[in-house]
Amino acid sequence: MSSVILDNKKTIKTLNNIAESGLKIFNKDNYTIDNESENPDAIAVRSFNMHDLEFGDNLKAIARAGAGVNNIPVDKCTERGIVVFNTPGANANAVKELVLTSLIASSRNLFEGTTWARTLKGKGDQISKHVETGKKQFVGKEIKGKTLGVIGLGAIGALVANDALNLDMDVIGFDPFISVDTAWNLSRTVHRAMTIEELFANSDYITVHVPLTDDTKGMFNEKTFSIMKNDVTILNFSRDGLVNESDMAAALESGKVGKFITDFPSEEVLNMKNVVPFPHLGASTKESEENCAVMASHQVKDFLETGNIKNAVNFPNASLPYTGNRRFTAFHKNVPNMVGQITSALSNYDLNIADMVNRSRGDYAYTMIDIDNKVNGDIIPSIEANITEIEGIIAVRLI
Ligand SMILES: NC(=O)c1ccc[n+]([C@@H]2O[C@H](COP(=O)([O-])OP(=O)(O)OC[C@H]3O[C@@H](n4cnc5c(N)ncnc54)[C@H](O)[C@@H]3O)[C@@H](O)[C@H]2O)c1
Numbered sequence: 592m593s594s595v596i597l598d599n600k601k602t603i604k605t606l607n608n609i610a611e612s613g614l615k616i617f618n619k620d621n622y623t624i625d626n627e628s629e630n631p632d633a634i635a636v637r638s639f640n641m642h643d644l645e646f647g648d649n650l651k652a653i654a655r656a657g658a659g660v661n662n663i664p665v666d667k668c669t670e671r672g673i674v675v676f677n678t679p680g681a682n683a684n685a686v687k688e689l690v691l692t693s694l695i696a697s698s699r700n701l702f703e704g705t706t707w708a709r710t711l712k713g714k715g716d717q718i719s720k721h722v723e724t725g726k727k728q729f730v731g732k733e734i735k736g737k738t739l740g741v742i743g744l745g746a747i748g749a750l751v752a753n754d755a756l757n758l759d760m761d762v763i764g765f766d767p768f769i770s771v772d773t774a775w776n777l778s779r780t781v782h783r784a785m786t787i788e789e790l791f792a793n794s795d796y797i798t799v800h801v802p803l804t805d806d807t808k809g810m811f812n813e814k815t816f817s818i819m820k821n822d823v824t825i826l827n828f829s830r831d832g833l834v835n836e837s838d839m840a841a842a843l844e845s846g847k848v849g850k851f852i853t854d855f856p857s858e859e860v861l862n863m864k865n866v867v868p869f870p871h872l873g874a875s876t877k878e879s880e881e882n883c884a885v886m887a888s889h890q891v892k893d894f895l896e897t898g899n900i901k902n903a904v905n906f907p908n909a910s911l912p913y914t915g916n917r918r919f920t921a922f923h924k925n926v927p928n929m930v931g932q933i934t935s936a937l938s939n940y941d942l943n944i945a946d947m948v949n950r951s952r953g954d955y956a957y958t959m960i961d962i963d964n965k966v967n968g969d970i971i972p973s974i975e976a977n978i979t980e981i982e983g984i985i986a987v988r989l990i
């Protein structure tokens with residue numbers, strides 16, 4: 592990480608509570624945290640819904656201190672050359688601990704039991720008699736030997752799967768897009784389901800750890816419930832939209848689903864039978880909030896100061912050692928001859944290229960070019976204008 596002094600101070604705006612340990616990475620010499628700013632250089636966010644926000648011209652980066660980016664208009668950002676970062680894995684342990692806690696606690700009817708125990712307040716020396724007669728309502732099930740289905744074996748799903756094995760569960764996993772890194776970390780004892788139907792049909796408990804996308808929306812519905820075992824427990828710590836709520840209400844009513852544990856209460860959810868709602872607590876630990884904030888802040892700072900990109904969800908990762916020389920960066924369409932056109936625009940100004948990197952991701956690409964001679968400040972606007980004119984260029988920056 593560089594310790595450069597920036598030509599102009601940058602403004603960071605936060606839309607949610609971001610841990611101080613992360614915010615202090617933005618040193619006061621170079622950065623101002625201004626939550627009222629209309630035109631920040633970067634925004635740090637957690638679950639705030641950004642879909643209806645107007646973006647100012649200065650905005651270069653959005654850092655999601657967390658995993659899910661469905662609250663951010665990612666396509667709109669890509670079209671404008673705004674990098675959207677997230678913090679892969681930084682809150683995974685927090686979610687895993689809550690998933691396993693609620694898996695056991697719900698199997699033992701602990702939530703219902705503790706609510707009932709509180710109703711005994713005021714019954715004095717009769718309490719123990721009530722406890723011994725009333726406890727039969729809360730007889731639970733052990734998870735040992737039961738099958739847990741894990742949909743999505745990314746940062747969270749893999750941790751849940753591995754630890755459930757250590758709790759003597761059988762684990763079946765489904766993830767057609769599993770990354771090589773995660774596959775390496777996953778126990779070989781996790782049974783690989785070839786279809787999601789196989790997982791649905793064989794699980795006593797199902798936990799889902801996938802992003803909300805057009806493909807995953809409503810994946811829990813009347814049709815998929817019909818494949819599942821009777822009395823299955825479903826845990827949703829991913830996103831509300833994965834579950835068709837009226838189908839879930841019917842499945843809980845009929846007993847097809849025995850219990851529904853969810854981090855996403857809604858009016859309909861709160862009216863369901865046998866539901867255990869949590870107020871989106873999955874990532875809400877001190878450790879997780881700090882991990883996410885620190886990772887997000889480092890990524891944004893590095894991008895603003897050097898142009899390097901790590902953990903963007905809409906542009907490729909790209910890294911070039913920063914020497915302090917002038918650097919041009921360009922977001923552009925991933926079409927032929929972009930690099931040729933950019934370098935030839937630079938050659939018109941007699942600028943020699945010291946180093947460069949070009950990376951692509953789908954329809955978009957990113958190029959960074961280091962200049963090895965001094966650049967006369969007066970010609971910079973003209974260079975930027977020349978590069979910006981190239982068809983397919985989205986955003987140009989000089990660092
Ligand atoms: N409740 C919370 O507070 C909380 C906290 C963190 C994350 N989340 C949610 O959990 C999700 C997962 O987080 P993560 O950190 O594990 O993300 P991740 O990107 O590490 O893992 C997601 C996994 O889902 C897989 N996947 C994608 N589509 C799939 C499909 N159709 N079927 C099966 N697998 C599929 C991917 O291949 C990937 O391995 C996030 O997108 C977010 O919505 C919630």
Ligand SMILES: O=C(O)[C@H](O)COP(=O)(O)O
Binds near residue numbers: 637638639658682873
């Ligand atoms: O996607 C995530 O990382 C979680 O849903 C956490 O959301 P939060 O940062 O608002 O707690």
